[in-house]
Amino acid sequence: MTQTVVNRLDMPALSNAATSKGPALGERLDLVEQVKVQLTVTLGEAEITMGRLFALSAGEVVALDRDADAPVDVRLHGKLIARGTLVAVGDKFGIRVTEISAPG
């Protein structure tokens, strides 16, 4: 019968306070190219009282703060990154981008 020796594994104590730091990874965008991010498309906002909020029920209409033909917002983690118009792509909604938000 083969005998396997099992030894205890001692992990070294680590600390962030390294005495000599190597080069940072830098903005290696190639590393994250395939990472998926979730965009959220918002149509507009409405400001209502809590009284009306509690009374909301099916059939009620809430007017939004946008014109019907105004572009909708494309957001990434709440931050506006683009605007566009609503289109249909097959049986799905789509957004044709009309403007890209300035960075910052």
Added chain:
Amino acid sequence: MANAESAPYLVLGETRRRRLQARLGELLDGWYRNWAADPAAASVHPELSIEVSQGESALRGDVWTFITSRGDETLLKTTVPIDVLRVLSGVGSAAGTGVFTHTMDASHADSFTAVLTERVATTLCTGITKTALPAAQVSVRRIGAASTGGGVVALASARRNSMMQTLVVSIGTDKPRPFLELTLTPTIIDALLDNRPVIANTESFTGRRKASLEQSVTINAVLGTAKVSWRDLQALCVGDVIVLEQSLSAPCTLRIGADIPVADAQLGRIGNSLAAQITRTHTTS
């Protein structure tokens, strides 16, 4: 009289903590008066102040720990000094309680104190849990050293759960002395607080509620979401089409802020403005 000090401001969870404090104040007050059957003894020390501590108190002297359970579930941990009767009497001697009606030597007195302490503590533990969970079959057991009891170990790890509450009960008029420590698990806290009036004065709450109904909140109409790669996002240009995950027949969602959905709605227009007609409200969280 049980009382709770008022706070200059309310922090998150403070309202619930104070409700629990007041609720246990009522319970302990009733228990104390019922237990100290001698009206004279109760009237000498009418103040029973309940304080909420962030950690465990340093109860003086030898203490016993009691675990109250429902099946395998621990509901309550109670720690009391062995001479709880003397603390309750507030006069340094158990004789002041009226319980000791016979003269006995010191060894018998100590033994008798221990027996009565256990009985008093057990009655209290049962009283609290039965008040919270009237139909529950609960058991109270005294455990040995605090570090060796399985129930205590389990409770100590559960203490990291912020929903646990430790209450230190002090008794006395001039210089209240800690005599009891209660650690309550979320189950018994919920049972003690639920189905009871949150605020005795409904008028004041009605006023607050009415005032809050005028507060405005912002509702966001969210059409849907799309998952794109970081690469595509970097290359996004005017004219590109982002395909959403939602079908044309899917409703949009009305949200408070970005995260809290309150209703589904059908997109439409009122005059020249975009509008959403509610199709379903999210009545439960």
